[in-house]
Amino acid sequence: MDITIHWTFLPHTDPEASLAFYRDLLGFEVRNDVGYGDMRWITVGPAGQPGTSVVLEPPAADPGVTEDERRTITEMMAKGTYARITLATPDLDGLFARLEAGGAEVVQKPTEQPYGVRDCAFRDPAGNMIRFNGTS
Numbered sequence: 001m002d003i004t005i006h007w008t009f010l011p012h013t014d015p016e017a018s019l020a021f022y023r024d025l026l027g028f029e030v031r032n033d034v035g036y037g038d039m040r041w042i043t044v045g046p047a048g049q050p051g052t053s054v055v056l057e058p059p060a061a062d063p064g065v066t067e068d069e070r071r072t073i074t075e076m077m078a079k080g081t082y083a084r085i086t087l088a089t090p091d092l093d094g095l096f097a098r099l100e101a102g103g104a105e106v107v108q109k110p111t112e113q114p115y116g117v118r119d120c121a122f123r124d125p126a127g128n129m130i131r132f133n134g135t136s
Contacts, residue, residue, distance in 0.1 A: 092134035
């Protein structure tokens with residue numbers, strides 16, 4: 001069976017700040033940028049991996065979400081506990097240095113974990129946890 005991850009979704013609160021993080025700091029390609037009213041969906045992905053994308057979406061876009069749920073989502077995003085993604089790189093230290101120098105919010109410096117992974121973590125402008133595993 002051949003299954004791949006095609007899209008994953010992360011909420012954003014500021015499209016321009018998200019572009020600055022994902023495009024300018026991480027070097028992701030912008031694959032699509034769609035607006036509807038005051039909402040905006042931005043699809044980004046790693047260069048050279050056209051089949052894998054992250055869709056940055058407005059957190060209030062789902063019509064099935066109640067106002068109380070929207071409020072809870074907004075509160076969780078502000079605390080950085082709502083959404084997360086784990087990415088991987090062969091140059092963990094170089095990536096960490098670039099993101100830190102670019103002003104990204106550091107959550108954890110590169111660390112050898114007891115479960116056998118060396119990783120670090122940041123928050124994107126919306127508060128999403130972005131964890132990076134080293135692959136070297």
